[in-house]
Amino acid sequence: MTEILRPIGSIYRALDAIANREFQQVKLAKGQYLYLARIAEHPGIIQDHLATMVKVDRTTVARSVKKLEQQGLVEKRPDETNRKIRRLYVTEAGADVYPLVQRENAYSNGVALKGLTVEEATTLATLLEQVAGNVAADWERVKQGQTRHY
């Protein structure tokens, strides 16, 4: 069978390391750029959904978002009707940092796609979305404690 996991791993680890290093300049800790961007793009999202969206452990997201809050980049607001959830929004300061994240990500994306035609890039994106969909279900199952049987 065609192997796709290894190049995906290489691409991810390389670009994630670069991103984390770059964002130290704006005092973002490892991983925080991910959450900041998603919150900026999905105002009012709650932590658990954020975790599911990015596929990171709930408790990791919880602590990282708490830190974003302490840094004044994100705020948690109570919901009108649901007393348990806290909705997430970027603050003004957070809104200032977000474009830097976008710019870095766009740059990395450009590096990644260098030498591919527009059609190739589109094909790649489409196939990756499909794969991401396939994998999401498995992740949620395992996160809920189910074990695989080979």
Add this chain to the structure above:
Amino acid sequence: MTEILRPIGSIYRALDAIANREFQQVKLAKGQYLYLARIAEHPGIIQDHLATMVKVDRTTVARSVKKLEQQGLVEKRPDETNRKIRRLYVTEAGADVYPLVQRENAYSNGVALKGLTVEEATTLATLLEQVAGNVAADWERVKQGQTRHY
């Protein structure tokens, strides 16, 4: 520009989390499956090259491999001519664990490719290899301390 980084991130984090969880059964700590597999496939590889290959920080690889050694899954042998490097090999115990890593990875790969035709999978793999190549150079530059200019 077409966005490919996010699905790649989702796929990676989801499958990496699953893999790490599965491999707890064979007492592999987070990340160790990566190194064990590469050492099994490249007998005699040295730590630094392993780090470059998988795109993980040198010092992280160093500690993870040290632990593999302490667990008796990998051994470090001196080189004939070079007194500094230590060549890595899987032990018999390590050779027993390696197929389990292969099996899990193959399973995940299958989940990932579900619903894609053989041609689509091949296309995807080819494009991903190209992207991985593009990204590798950037990673090494940043790891050597060079900063990007946007």
Add this chain to the structure above:
DNA sequence: GCGATTATGTTGTATTTGCAACATAATTAA
């Protein structure tokens, strides 16, 4: 309506991770 289950959030704790900084062998340059 009420009990059971699920969803959401938090904290404790052990571990991995990665940047700095260092040590020294090997290689390159002069």
Add this chain to the structure above:
DNA sequence: TTAATTATGTTGCAAATACAACATAATCGC
């Protein structure tokens, strides 16, 4: 040959990460 640079390896340390366990609000099933 020797000095400078690079390659390889390690350790200190601060921080992120993730599993387990818990708390409680919300929702579901009856």
